[in-house]
Amino acid sequence: MADSNLIDKAKLYHRAYRSRGFTLVELAIVLVIISALMATTLVGLSGFVDSGKTKATQTYLQEARTALLNYAAVNGFLLCPDTDDDGMEDRGDTNGGECEADNGGLPYSDLGLERLTPWDRVAFYAIDTDVDTTACTDGGQKSCFFESTNVLAFNRTTPPVSSDGNNFSLQVNDRDGNLAGRHILAVIGSYGKNSAITESNCNSAASNDEKENCDGDAVFVMDTPTETFDDQLIWIDANAVKGQALDAGWDLSN
Numbered sequence: 001m002a003d004s005n006l007i008d009k010a011k012l013y014h015r016a017y018r019s020r021g022f023t024l025v026e027l028a029i030v031l032v033i034i035s036a037l038m039a040t041t042l043v044g045l046s047g048f049v050d051s052g053k054t055k056a057t058q059t060y061l062q063e064a065r066t067a068l069l070n071y072a073a074v075n076g077f078l079l080c081p082d083t084d085d086d087g088m089e090d091r092g093d094t095n096g097g098e099c100e101a102d103n104g105g106l107p108y109s110d111l112g113l114e115r116l117t118p119w120d121r122v123a124f125y126a127i128d129t130d131v132d133t134t135a136c137t138d139g140g141q142k143s144c145f146f147e148s149t150n151v152l153a154f155n156r157t158t159p160p161v162s163s164d165g166n167n168f169s170l171q172v173n174d175r176d177g178n179l180a181g182r183h184i185l186a187v188i189g190s191y192g193k194n195s196a197i198t199e200s201n202c203n204s205a206a207s208n209d210e211k212e213n214c215d216g217d218a219v220f221v222m223d224t225p226t227e228t229f230d231d232q233l234i235w236i237d238a239n240a241v242k243g244q245a246l247d248a249g250w251d252l253s254n
């Protein structure tokens with residue numbers, strides 16, 4: 001009899017224990033698991049969103065390159081950088097039509113492109129560092145590619161040409177310093193996720209390789225994205241411009 005009472009009490013206690021639900025410790029464990037799951041999902045989701053933006057940026061830059069080459073084919077010159085963010089190129093008034101600066105924003109409006117890249121910034125647009133300081137006089141200067149006269153100012157022999165081995169004009173390297181592109185007249189690019197901070201202060205860029213893309217000189221870096229490097233660029237070399245002009249029927253013989 002006594003044993004049966006004890007068993008009944010034990011059953012009652014067990015039921016009561018079960019019916020009062022989770023203990024605080026159990027709840028805490030569940031919460032920790034849920035937060036860990038959510039964090040993993042959010043990190044995964046943000047990586048997914050970033051890689052989507054990276055792909056969309058690549059598409060935007062390719063469209064910009066095509067639009068710039070088409071513009072050169074139709075008008076006979078390459079556009080200057082936009083220095084006041086109105087989407088239109090800026091040329092000096094007193095320097096024979098030379099570009100106002102060798103660095104600025106992509107003249108998206110002149111090109112009929114969206115103002116912003118998928119990172120919500122205007123793409124940067126850098127041109128040969130000699131172009132804004134050297135006038136085009138006889139077709140022998142790189143600035144002749146940017147001369148906005150009615151007659152095509154550059155020709156087949158306008159530098160840089162293949163024999164100008166060390167005359168790189170603008171130059172793109174990979175992160176190991178290997179040459180990726182030379183004889184480059186214009187670079188179009190995005191500073192990626194850290195665009196705003198990079199634009200406000202180049203020294204705040206994520207790495208020395210990123211700083212190379214915002215320091216305003218003639219050397220740029222392109223490579224696969226990492227934690228410390230997410231810049232993307234595309235470029236236009238002299239041969240591409242000459243080829244496009246020839247296809248459009250311009251006379252490049254003199």
Ligand SMILES: [Ca+2]
Nearest residue numbers: 082084088089
């Ligand atoms: Ca402008």
Ligand SMILES: [Ca+2]
Nearest residue numbers: 191192230231
């Ligand atoms: Ca960046």
Ligand SMILES: [Ca+2]
Nearest residue numbers: 212213217219
């Ligand atoms: Ca540089």
